[in-house]
Amino acid sequence: MNHNLPILVLTFPLLAAFAVNLLGKISKKHVAPWTLASLVLSSVASFFVLIDVLENGTFKYTVGGWLPPYGIELVLDPLSALMLVLVSWVALIATFSALPSIKKEMPGREHLFFSLYLILICGMMGLVITGDAFNLYVLLEITSITTYGLIAMGRGRAPLSSFNYIIMGTVGACFYLLGVGYLYLITGTLNMGDIARLLPPLYESPTVATAFCFLMVGLWIKMAFFPLHGWLPNAYTHAPAGASVLIAPLMTKVTVYLMIRIIFSVFSPQYAFLIHGRVQTLIVWAAVIAIVAASLIALSQRDLVKMLTYVVIAEVAYMVGGVWLGNTNGLTGAVFHIVNDALMTLCFFLVSSAILYRFGSTHFKDLHQLFRKMPITLCVLVVGALSVVGVPPTCGFFSKWYLLLGGIEAGHYGFVGALIFSSLVNAVIFFRVLEIAFSSAGEESVPAEISGSRETHPLMIPSLVVVAIALVVIGINAGSFLSQVIRVAVPSL
Template sequence: MISQQYPALLIIAPLLGAFVVAVLSWVDKKYCFGMAVASLAAATVSSILLLIDVVAQAPEPIVYKLGGWDPPFGISYYVDSLNALVLAVISCVTLVNLGTVRTAVNKEHPGKEGSFYALYLLAVTGHLGMVVTGDAFNLYVLLEIAALSGYALLGMGHRRAAFSTLNYLFMGTIGASFYLLGVGYLYIQTGSLNMVDIAGILTQTGATMTVLTAMSLIFIGVLIKMALFPMHAWLPNAYTHASSPASSLIAPMTTKVMVYVLIRMMLTVFTPDITFSMPPVTETMVWLASAAIVGCALLALSARNLKRMLTYILIAEVGYMVGGAWLGNTTGMTGAVLHIVNDAAMTLVMFLAAACMAYRLKSLDFDDLKGAFSKMPFTMAFFVLGAVAMIGVPPTCGFFSKWYLLLGGVQAGNAGMFGGYVFCGSLILSSLINVVLFFRVFEIAHFEPLAQGVDDHGHPIRPKIPMEEAPPTLVGGLALTAVALVVLGLFTSDIVDVIEAGVLPLLDPSLTDTIFLAVTGS
């Protein structure tokens, strides 16, 4: 009985939780945190149980009819292995982050903890809703919730946060408008808003001019929202100046969810037939992704601040996923989805480590990182583990998704798409640049401040730096996620099984009818 309600519960729990937290912030602030954790934990449990259910009944998706109206008349949720996996990842990541950042929230948002947690839950609701929904317009509404709460969370930061968030607000609104316009064009052509229903109609009408315009508008909108280079300019400033609990929430979540939306639009709404119908466009997208990877890796080299460097790496990772999705083969698509999972975990580790450092250090400029290894050894140890995963060293998870992406690139190259080889080249180049980036940080944090002369025995005299670790809750959450990077890597084959159960039916035209029947019942 209740198992049928998981898709709704996983949205409703954080939503109602946000309202209760908002009330509690006026009654007694000390209950806000507990309530926020409880509601998000309920959502996480629902999403994990939902994943188990979906995997059990694959390839048939779970369809939840909101308001009891049959699709396409009402709004319905559509859950297959693909989005069930993303749901579980996003809810776990945000729950761990919430449990971890409490001390940082108290420090950075004094007096406004209640509204911070309420906005946090709303942001999570928006992102989860975007992933779970099977309705193109409902996705837009949740995009608004996610964006609005994100602007508020990012805007309340240091120095230039408000200005850079205003910039984000403009770009985000433009991106969302493009998406909405695209949905409008789709409605003109099909008269429906249900994703699977649209796909069914499009297979009959084919790729008319209106459909192609809708497709390009939707893709441009989503690419702006996920900050694919060269439409990335809003992201580095907005994330760098934000407070550390806000950026460690938004960074692992937003770009990944937008990549999921891109994949969902490519596979479910427009179907591979139309999406990959124009080889020059596919090729261009792979080139664009390659440019994003290389360009952002180079921009990261120029950064003199740890958090800014991380934001550029984050955008480079967006290039990995977009490129993998547009390679047009199963391996590349699997790699892209696997990278959504892994990159969410890796980004969380990096930004939590940055949050720990920001808690104790004056700033995250490279000059202020000197002696960080002596000062906060545990934080730096987990930071190293995260960096190793970002570079892509086995057995951490970063290696495996890059492996799939490389394989996909080679396959695409062998199939006659030159961009596939370019994509592989830029992937390897960016991994090498990651090595330089992270070892530069290690060098500064480990070896500096430099020794001042030598003592009687010829040993270098190094200034003594007392250990001053971040609060245990922060480091504990960081440790948990850092260990998860290795665990995710070791369980890659299981995750890939789930992803393939989700992706293969969407790429296989013979199974389209099964899905269509499951959703619309006719």
């Protein structure tokens, strides 16, 4: 491998963030090319990194030549390389939709928005490949602070939602930091590999258990695992459409990945699943409750975006439950679902942002006859809905299948039942949206603002179509994708 390729993936968006900010002040027309160019470059580079890692195995990059455990290293194993590809490609596709919608929503401030946007992407890429526990905290806060800023840029309730997110997010990050502190106290190192090497003789220590609890709870707050989800729905609903299209698909998924990383690279599955066996069952039950509750709340929503945020919360619980089942099938399902769910959520938020671009509202009462007005967008929504329900040719079916297999293998029928229940609820809520979109309006409500007779901005259409195709293509090739990428990426139990 070209030895500097992994760090280059991160560097492109970081440098472009400064360029966008400075040149954007002079003229707004610099914003789009710099943003897109940097993301294209890092997407292509990340793709080569993944291919190289799959061929030649794990690669460790020491930043600045400072050797671990004192220096910070970037670890590129198949799982983190897969996440790197996922983050950069989802970000690239989301940008095609974010550019026009931000231009419309906050004219004159695009350069400020996109410099934060690029730093957020850079932070997420750093999160997935870092091999240092404290560095992970710093990157977690970089992504969070940029997210707070992006959400607060919205109108109306956005700043208030962002403030609640700041309070909750900081508590989560502080818990994570405390966990790292306890691990440092007992091992004297911050490098993940080094901690994993020193930890096994200390597994009986209550300090290690405390550290594990703090790390998990901190990450659960950040990923909005059900009882700790309070900040997410309002924050993602009121954020500018261009921000939620990036944040919703990636932030929660990256945090689920971090949970897997902590369990498997810092601790060991033996520690997480065997030493405290009862805790494992408890967490899967928590996931069951989370899935059922989030699905029911989604059912009661009257706004498309708000409904989608609860679907996201239910999907987070799928993955947490899948990981904590503690068997290979469950874990395969969870890792596969990270990829699928990122694409499905991206699909939904692209659709909602296209609708917002044209009509300025996603409330159900404004969606009547939408199919006639925006046929392509609605077709994409149908594909996304089929995938989230789990209908076979789409990719959602396959990850859900592995999660179900994992549940049956672990003998955890509550989890199996919750998955099936949630799929049925998803079928109901998306069928309802489609029914409204097909039906003609009653007497009331012609949408307040309609921008032109075009379906939506021409830049948004290709990204919508690409995601819909990706959902089907990954589904059709699920067999080879699983055997060549996912199975290699899943950490061994």
